[in-house]
Amino acid sequence: NAGVTQTPKFRVLKTGQSMTLLCAQDMNHEYMYWYRQDPGMGLRLIHYSVGEGTTAKGEVPDGYNVSRLKKQNFLLGLESAAPSQTSVYFCASSPAVYEQYFGPGTRLTVT
């Protein structure tokens, strides 16, 4: 099993550009999450999904959209990137509400 994978690993965007981050899991988990981590801080939840076709807002959802069209994939979109969105983005999945499995992260820089 690959576990949780994230694409891309690194990306540099210019202000106003858009992009989509892909999270994929091969563990048949129902729950999936997107977090961001700024330097020296803990992770903050952006959006999450409790099943295929469902999404919900987390702590810091503004400026992001998500979709869960397939159970194994959870996409995070930035429609118009801003420098404040420079961060490391982590995806996680979980079979229930206990143990979350995290991906390796995507390092995004917006100039």
Next chain:
Amino acid sequence: DAKTTQPTSMDCAEGRAANLPCNHSTISGNEYVYWYRQIHSQGPQYIIHGLKNNETNEMASLIITEDRKSSTLILPHATLRDTAVYYCIVLLYNQGGKLIFGQGTELSVKP
């Protein structure tokens, strides 16, 4: 959600037990205590969780006080690879697994 308080940093000698404390004085009766850790630049890793009773797994032990206002994560024989930031998180079962990360404790295991 109950908030948690952890020391900012701790040191531990290699081979000794590492005891990481966490205060959660406002925890409610149906909130669980979770521990995760994050090794530099990687995604967080689940360690253990508990409700009332002490718990042990292959990674660590979790000791929860009788009044549930504090807990201690114990790594019985710390190694250099246990150097990481350790997060204590309190979570309701039915909140869709929405982890709220604080600052955590930076544990340095020294030879």
